[in-house]
Amino acid sequence: MSTDNNPDAEPALPEKPGRSKGFFIGIGVAAVAVVVAVVLVIVNVTGSSTTAGQTTVRIGVTDAGADHWKTFTELAGEDGINVELVSFNDYTQANPALSQRQLDLNQFQHILFLANYNVSNNDTLTPIASTYVVPLSLYSRKHSAVADIPAGGTVAIPNDPTNQARALLVLQSAGLITLRGGGTVLSTPAEIDEEASTVEVTPVDASQTVAALPSVDAAIVNNNFALDAELDPSQALFNDDPASAEAEPYINAFVSRAEDKDNPTYLRLAQLYRDPRVRSQVEAQSKNTAVLVDRPQSELEDILARLEETVRTAQQ
Incomplete structure (x- = not known):
């Protein structure tokens, strides 16, 4: 995709597009x-x-x-x-x-x-x-495994619509959140079932996910930003499968x-x-x-x- 403006403040969780045209x-x-x-x-x-x-x-x-x-x-x-x-x-x-x-x-x-x-x-x-x-991968500077991320921990994800939805699906596959209805390629944080999830999600600009790592428990980082920051993909805590049918x-x-x-x-x-x-x-x-x-x-x-x-x- 592939593509990026760099607010340092953590934005509020967006409203579900609800499915609304305004989004x-x-x-x-x-x-x-x-x-x-x-x-x-x-x-x-x-x-x-x-x-x-x-x-x-x-x-x-x-x-x-x-x-x-x-x-x-x-x-x-x-x-x-x-x-x-x-x-x-x-x-x-x-x-x-x-x-x-x-x-x-x-x-x-x-x-x-x-x-x-x-x-x-x-x-x-x-x-x-x-x-x-x-792949879209989950990185952390504080934890060495998904299981180490504490209940109530915070995970930063990209805030652009398509990467945000993919990030949510990655977190769901990792067992950190549950999306109502199972989630889709257009899911938003508003679809998170908070009672069934263990972490809180904070959307930030995709280019700021690496910068957010010191202040959150983990972050979903697009591959290009991860490589630019010299993050080692083999050290990612979790990622989706780029060879799967779901990656189409x-x-x-x-x-x-x-x-x-x-x-x-x-x-x-x-x-x-x-x-x-x-x-x-x-x-x-x-x-x-x-x-x-x-x-x-x-x-x-x-x-x-x-x-x-x-x-x-x-x-x-």
Whole structure:
């Protein structure tokens, strides 16, 4: 997904979207609000172009410094494609930038995140190629096992809708909370059965979950933030299974505007991402936690359509 603004204060638990439209529309407004900042960073970026026999493609990412992107851009250059990486420091910016043609592609998000964005913003961005699934993990600086987390302890989780719901499902699988009705990919803390749960949950910005670790018993940390903070995935107290069928909504993907989904240059770039030299670096960067996924474009579109319907139903 994959993508990020950094309040230090712990926000109050959000109300259950109840399933209310305001919850989703609010996300859309936030996304639009940051576009101004994005334009300042990538001014004069209006789409792919051709110069001196090379086609330039601008790709929005949140990990531009990763080794695999250097290899990827070198391979693309050998194919006559000049890749320009546009770096974003949070998860809300890259989709509006793509929609407004300041980018040609982005690669930072999973399909559920995209589904929520599309429905919230009445957009039609689409996945053109799968990349990988990474686990979502529970870390602690105070405890060495889930069983050590005391009753009444506090766990920080990401506060963006899709990662928040996934985090709640992870905590439920770990036996720390119980969600009424078993939970869904859109669950919120308001669905926690407090009497059947042993910990309290505090949502914070995803980028602040690592910073929260000294002041909470544990935190659910997205893989990119965990690796940036040099947390060892093998030391996580618990994580979901990125290879399971339940991980399908969390498949990360290259995303384009709907009208560009069959663009041969963009599809070629997606193929280059599967080059063994790139894939090996992606795996190494994730400390071998990433599960690489090769799903046909049509299947990705079907997954997106199902998830968008789930989001729309939740709005009603």
